[in-house]
Amino acid sequence: MSDKILEVKDLKVEFKTDNGIVTAVNGVNIEVYKGKTLGIVGESGSGKSVTALSIMGLIPSPPGNVAGGEIIYRGKNVLDIPTDEMRTIRGNKIAMIFQEPMTSLNPVFTVGNQIEEVLALHQKELTKQDRKDKVIEMLSLVGIPSPEKRANEYPHQLSGGMRQRVMIAISLACRPDILIADEPTTALDVTIQAQILELMKKLQEEIGMGIIFITHDLGVVAEMCDDVAVMYCGQIVERADVKTLFNRSRHPYTKGLIESIPSFDSTLGETRERLPTIEGMVPSLQNLPTGCNFQDRCDFATDICKGQNGDPLLEKYGSDEHMIRCFNPLS
Amino acid sequence: MNIYTYILRRLLYIFPVIIGVSFLIFILFNVVCPDPTLIMLGKHATPEQMAMLRTELGLDRPLWVQYFDILKSAFTFDFGRSWNTKQEIFQMIKNGAIPSLTFTVPGFIFSTITSLSIAVVVAFYRGKFLDKFFVVICVSMMSISSLAYILFFQWFFAYKLGMFEISGYEDGFPYFIPYVILPIIIWIILSLGYDLRFYRTVMLDEIYQDYVRTARAKGLSERVILFKHVLKNAMIPVITYVVIQIPYLILGALLIENFFGIPGLGSLVVDAINSNDFGVLKAMSILTSLAFIFFNLLSDVLYTMVDPRVRLK
Numbered sequence: 001m002s003d004k005i006l007e008v009k010d011l012k013v014e015f016k017t018d019n020g021i022v023t024a025v026n027g028v029n030i031e032v033y034k035g036k037t038l039g040i041v042g043e044s045g046s047g048k049s050v051t052a053l054s055i056m057g058l059i060p061s062p063p064g065n066v067a068g069g070e071i072i073y074r075g076k077n078v079l080d081i082p083t084d085e086m087r088t089i090r091g092n093k094i095a096m097i098f099q100e101p102m103t104s105l106n107p108v109f110t111v112g113n114q115i116e117e118v119l120a121l122h123q124k125e126l127t128k129q130d131r132k133d134k135v136i137e138m139l140s141l142v143g144i145p146s147p148e149k150r151a152n153e154y155p156h157q158l159s160g161g162m163r164q165r166v167m168i169a170i171s172l173a174c175r176p177d178i179l180i181a182d183e184p185t186t187a188l189d190v191t192i193q194a195q196i197l198e199l200m201k202k203l204q205e206e207i208g209m210g211i212i213f214i215t216h217d218l219g220v221v222a223e224m225c226d227d228v229a230v231m232y233c234g235q236i237v238e239r240a241d242v243k244t245l246f247n248r249s250r251h252p253y254t255k256g257l258i259e260s261i262p263s264f265d266s267t268l269g270e271t272r273e274r275l276p277t278i279e280g281m282v283p284s285l286q287n288l289p290t291g292c293n294f295q296d297r298c299d300f301a302t303d304i305c306k307g308q309n310g311d312p313l314l315e316k317y318g319s320d321e322h323m324i325r326c327f328n329p330l331s
Numbered sequence: 332m333n334i335y336t337y338i339l340r341r342l343l344y345i346f347p348v349i350i351g352v353s354f355l356i357f358i359l360f361n362v363v364c365p366d367p368t369l370i371m372l373g374k375h376a377t378p379e380q381m382a383m384l385r386t387e388l389g390l391d392r393p394l395w396v397q398y399f400d401i402l403k404s405a406f407t408f409d410f411g412r413s414w415n416t417k418q419e420i421f422q423m424i425k426n427g428a429i430p431s432l433t434f435t436v437p438g439f440i441f442s443t444i445t446s447l448s449i450a451v452v453v454a455f456y457r458g459k460f461l462d463k464f465f466v467v468i469c470v471s472m473m474s475i476s477s478l479a480y481i482l483f484f485q486w487f488f489a490y491k492l493g494m495f496e497i498s499g500y501e502d503g504f505p506y507f508i509p510y511v512i513l514p515i516i517i518w519i520i521l522s523l524g525y526d527l528r529f530y531r532t533v534m535l536d537e538i539y540q541d542y543v544r545t546a547r548a549k550g551l552s553e554r555v556i557l558f559k560h561v562l563k564n565a566m567i568p569v570i571t572y573v574v575i576q577i578p579y580l581i582l583g584a585l586l587i588e589n590f591f592g593i594p595g596l597g598s599l600v601v602d603a604i605n606s607n608d609f610g611v612l613k614a615m616s617i618l619t620s621l622a623f624i625f626f627n628l629l630s631d632v633l634y635t636m637v638d639p640r641v642r643l644k
Binding site for chain 2: 087089096103106107170
């Protein structure tokens with residue numbers, strides 16, 4: 001396989017709450033490769049964002065705490081890197097964009113200023129004029145028209161899509177190895193969403209960074225990702241390359257997610273069927289069942305899923321790259 | 332719209348406000364208020380005496396003339412003479428303003444700077460011991476009555492230790508200093524609790540915003556995030572809070588001035604109420620309103636300098 005830049009091993013993140021300790025991420029293993037996109041899919045609270053924030057070293061502590069595991073970036077465990085040194089990596093080598101383009105930019109500084117800030121921080125050799133040029137270059141790279149003028153504007157003068165482009169410009173200004181995109185298109189309307197995804201793909205080809213793409217939208221995953229990890233209750237339940245996942249998913253949860261994507265012909269056909277859904281609710285992280293976390297919502301659950309032989313493990317299924325955490329995989 | 336158009340437009344808004352305020356004052360003092368001559372001369376006054384006083388005070392003129400007088404005084408600052416001491420009112424206010432300002436301004440500046448700085452530090456250590464410690468201090472400072480501070484400080488520092496004057500005032504720098512130190516300290520103590528709590532809340536509101544997360548993701552240090560990103564955003568509510576306090580500085584502090592015998596505007600108002608000096612009260616009402624209008628305008632203009640979003644609205 002191509003260059004592995006980041007490997008997360010058995011990551012465990014806990015949060016202290018009034019009702020005791022909650023394990024938001026429990027034994028997650030992922031790998032990011034140069035120029036490839038890893039999708040992390042899951043419902044709200046499944047631990048996708050927490051995984052991303054741990055890689056950035058941005059888990060708010062307290063109440064959060066990385067309780068175990070390793071995050072290996074270029075041979076070094078990120079979790080052991082002292083804060084000062086971590087700051088030289090963050091925003092420089094590992095960058096992140098967020099879900100809320102409307103609020104993620106500072107309202108009282110111009111967008112040019114906010115892009116320049118990250119350059120001034122990580123590329124000290126640049127002169128002021130170099131930085132100014134680079135800001136314009138980045139703005140035109142992310143497809144913002146008349147960048148010279150836009151650089152002097154404030155975030156409120158830009159639309160949501162434009163702001164997300166600015167966020168991308170900030171994150172890519174130092175040409176990072178890894179870009180973590182935490183639901184970057186969720187808050188945008190569909191046409192803008194398509195443009196932003198297109199832009200990210202184009203920039204990935206140019207810069208060659210590995211992308212961790214967090215989303216709950218499987219449609220976006222199909223378009224963007226090379227590999228996919230499906231998360232449920234802080235654990236990965238299925239991991240495969242994108243083709244395998246869509247064509248031969250083996251975990252009932254993944255299957256349920258794929259089936260609940262509205263497809264065009266089912267609504268046009270003569271017999272209008274109800275869109276399948278996954279019944280029930282995500283169990284509370286404080287009150288997880290023994291055995292498989294998905295048992296209560298699963299149509300295929302049997303006694304073995306209740307945990308008489310322990311919890312299900314993430315195991316190889318068929319090909320090397322396909323892993324699932326299920327006692328009763330679909331055939 | 333550029334900033335000058337904005338200021339000009341805001342200045343034009345002032346006129347209707349002044350007309351409204353002067354009308355309210357007119358209703359209060361010249362229409363609703365019971366006949367002031369009756370209060371001043373007592374119940375044994377003859378109708379002739381009352382009529383004479385009414386002419387002297389200008390109360391026999393048509394109401395619209397009286398209203399116009401009030402409106403005019405808002406622009407000329409000519410408030411006539413005191414009904415009681417016969418001194419020129421504007422002169423009295425000018426004389427009273429200086430002693431008030433000698434202790435309110437240092438108190439205000441010191442407490443604002445101190446509480447803002449502590450608020451930044453406390454925001455940095457939010458949820459930790461230092462933060463909780465200051466919250467407790469704030470609440471206890473706010474819970475003790477100002478009278479307790481005044482009496483204790485007078486008794487302990489001035490009487491027992493003899494460090495400062497118990498009460499009184501002398502005009503001119505530096506003679507007033509021994510008289511105003513205790514009032515300044517008490518002013519600081521009284522405002523510190525409120526200020527610190529307000530600034531802390533403002534800082535904490537900002538610290539959990541999404542742009543702070545972005546700033547962290549850029550790799551900026553907490554110090555830069557706090558002093559550059561957070562502080563500039565926090566300035567918006569802070570400016571209102573600070574600027575709106577300024578009129579109160581001119582007004583002085585009623586209790587402090589009374590207990591320390593400082594001949595400031597607080598004392599002037601109390602004396603005027605005691606002696607039914609409606610001329611002074613009316614003048615003070617107008618001046619206070621003007622001060623509020625002016626500083627409101629000032630805070631609006633200052634907004635446009637820190638918040639780029641304001642100008643377009």
